[in-house]
Amino acid sequence: MDLTSASPAYSPAVVGGRGAVGAAPDYATRMARFDTLSAAVLDTSGAVGDDQRAQAYQTLQAMSAGGQLIGLDDSRRKVLDQATYDSDIGKRAQALGRAFVQTLNAATQSGGPQAALQAVASNYDNLSSADQDLLFQTTINMPDRTGARPYPDAAAWRSNVEAQAKVVGFMQGAGLVGANGVLDQKAAQARAAEDPKVAEALRLSLRRDNNSAEWTQSVMQLLGGSAPRDTVQLSDAARTFLESAPPPAAAATTPAAPAYRQGSIASITV
Numbered sequence: 001m002d003l004t005s006a007s008p009a010y011s012p013a014v015v016g017g018r019g020a021v022g023a024a025p026d027y028a029t030r031m032a033r034f035d036t037l038s039a040a041v042l043d044t045s046g047a048v049g050d051d052q053r054a055q056a057y058q059t060l061q062a063m064s065a066g067g068q069l070i071g072l073d074d075s076r077r078k079v080l081d082q083a084t085y086d087s088d089i090g091k092r093a094q095a096l097g098r099a100f101v102q103t104l105n106a107a108t109q110s111g112g113p114q115a116a117l118q119a120v121a122s123n124y125d126n127l128s129s130a131d132q133d134l135l136f137q138t139t140i141n142m143p144d145r146t147g148a149r150p151y152p153d154a155a156a157w158r159s160n161v162e163a164q165a166k167v168v169g170f171m172q173g174a175g176l177v178g179a180n181g182v183l184d185q186k187a188a189q190a191r192a193a194e195d196p197k198v199a200e201a202l203r204l205s206l207r208r209d210n211n212s213a214e215w216t217q218s219v220m221q222l223l224g225g226s227a228p229r230d231t232v233q234l235s236d237a238a239r240t241f242l243e244s245a246p247p248p249a250a251a252a253t254t255p256a257a258p259a260y261r262q263g264s265i266a267s268i269t270v
Contacts, residue, residue, distance in 0.1 A: 034076060041060065041083040041087050041089060042082060042087055057134075061137070066145060096134060096138075103119050103123045112181020114165060114168045117165040117168065121161050152213070174191060
């Protein structure tokens with residue numbers, strides 16, 4: 001998700017099988033897999049759990065984006081349309097994707113890249129865990145035609161969004177972003193010649209692999225990032241037990257070790 005220098009066009013998953021170049025091999029195998037997955041998505045008997053249905057939907061979308069559904073016959077294409085647009089999971093995925101893109105576009109137009117990054121992060125964070133997974137798999141992290149996905153998992157994408165925001169915010173704070181929200185390359189180059197930190201931030205902003213884990217880590221090392229915090233959720237019973245438990249006994253005082261004297265037994269110089 002590159003918003004460091006210009007606003008990108010985010011697009012939801014493209015379904016169907018006509019967009020990719022070159023048909024994947026093993027047609028019969030692909031069609032058999034399609035039949036199994038589509039049947040799972042469209043199941044209304046309760047035999048297939050919601051998690052399995054959502055995963056089947058995500059896999060269908062990945063097959064479509066990767067060109068593995070090229071050659072669908074008319075009957076299967078109708079089934080694909082039903083799974084994509086008429087199933088409850090398909091409708092939910094489409095709605096999540098539309099809302100995400102609309103949020104991104106509206107924030108970009110009104111406030112530029114920084115606002116867009118904040119908006120999509122907020123949009124994602126406010127969803128349920130199930131909807132976060134569905135949105136991530138079917139819109140944010142859709143595979144390309146080679147089957148490669150931009151991010152290994154949702155946490156990597158979320159960290160990358162924070163890193164993108166760090167770069168944009170730093171450039172804005174340095175006065176190098178114009179009123180249109182786009183980085184002023186000429187001014188940035190001039191400032192970079194005088195300020196090593198600006199030079200490094202500019203170099204990172206211009207890298208093509210700015211969705212990689214290494215890029216994210218480099219930004220955080222340069223500009224800082226919030227450290228993750230571990231939390232423990234206690235049950236009501238556990239909380240009651242801790243509140244009623246007596247305070248722990250004071251630990252026995254350990255006698256102080258005699259002062260170290262160089263030459264006594266051994267000396268180690270670090």
